[in-house]
Amino acid sequence: MLERFRAPKNLELRDKDAGDTPLRDDKKGKLKNGELKERERALTVELTDEIAKLQEKLYAARDQKLLLVLQGMDTSGKDGTVRSLFAQINPMGLHATGFVAPTDKEKAHDFLWRVHARAPGKGEIGIFNRSHYEDVLVPRVAGTLDDKECERRYAQIRDFERMLTETGTTVMKVFLHISNDEQRERLQARLDDPEKHWKFDPSDLVARAKWDVYQRAYVDAINATDCDHAPWYIVPADSKTHRNLIIAHLMLETMQGMKLEWPAPKADLAKVVIEG
Numbered sequence: 001m002l003e004r005f006r007a008p009k010n011l012e013l014r015d016k017d018a019g020d021t022p023l024r025d026d027k028k029g030k031l032k033n034g035e036l037k038e039r040e041r042a043l044t045v046e047l048t049d050e051i052a053k054l055q056e057k058l059y060a061a062r063d064q065k066l067l068l069v070l071q072g073m074d075t076s077g078k079d080g081t082v083r084s085l086f087a088q089i090n091p092m093g094l095h096a097t098g099f100v101a102p103t104d105k106e107k108a109h110d111f112l113w114r115v116h117a118r119a120p121g122k123g124e125i126g127i128f129n130r131s132h133y134e135d136v137l138v139p140r141v142a143g144t145l146d147d148k149e150c151e152r153r154y155a156q157i158r159d160f161e162r163m164l165t166e167t168g169t170t171v172m173k174v175f176l177h178i179s180n181d182e183q184r185e186r187l188q189a190r191l192d193d194p195e196k197h198w199k200f201d202p203s204d205l206v207a208r209a210k211w212d213v214y215q216r217a218y219v220d221a222i223n224a225t226d227c228d229h230a231p232w233y234i235v236p237a238d239s240k241t242h243r244n245l246i247i248a249h250l251m252l253e254t255m256q257g258m259k260l261e262w263p264a265p266k267a268d269l270a271k272v273v274i275e276g
Helices: 015-019 033-061 078-086 132-136 138-142 147-166 180-192 194-199 203-209 211-225 240-256
Strands: 065-072 094-098 125-129 169-177 232-236
Touching: 015 180, 015 232, 033 078, 033 240, 065 078, 065 240, 078 094, 078 125, 078 169, 078 240, 132 138, 132 147, 132 211, 138 211, 147 169, 147 211, 169 211, 169 240, 180 194, 180 203, 203 211, 211 232, 232 240
Parallel strands: 065 125, 065 169, 094 125, 169 232
Antiparallel strands: none
């Protein structure tokens, strides 16, 4: 799975690819869409059960770290991915950070200052819902970041992520690839449902008006920062259940590759007897 969804060398983000469901096995077309989604939800639960077992080992041993970076256009499912993958996992050793526009204090430092402070510690899984990549996306689209400074930031990101991996952090970066039409439907659904109005931000429409510019910015950022030590994975995200299933596979394989083990006991417990 890791190689299957790894960002290609010359990435192109095409709307038609956002609707792909490569893990569906209903080749004869006998299952209805609702049945396919229910199957995907069940498979995702099975995978997250396995992830939870590995997370317990990670937390117990406290000698490795895992960072999951989630990026994507508005409504691509960053929050939904977090709920789906981590709802069953012990919150101990699990930290999710949603990066919004930097504060004045954060702007007074380099752009990675606030990000490094939220990187996972030993035994932890860190989740970045948006991340340091916002700082090579938003200002570039807005025209406040020129090409020279953008290239400098790409290099700093590569150095930052290499430093994380060299100090025991496994980094996996996921781009949730949603199509323009699907985003329109999800934004409209927020407007149509009063209980989802809190999710709607008028700035989403401003970003949507610059869709093609954002797509090019994402392509450039991913191409510039995809490395073996910090790989990018491209996940089709028009189907929420299929998106979650793919990411669960990627997460499980990544954690299996960490070769996690239970820590050795502090004493010979075979001779310990609890007396009444």
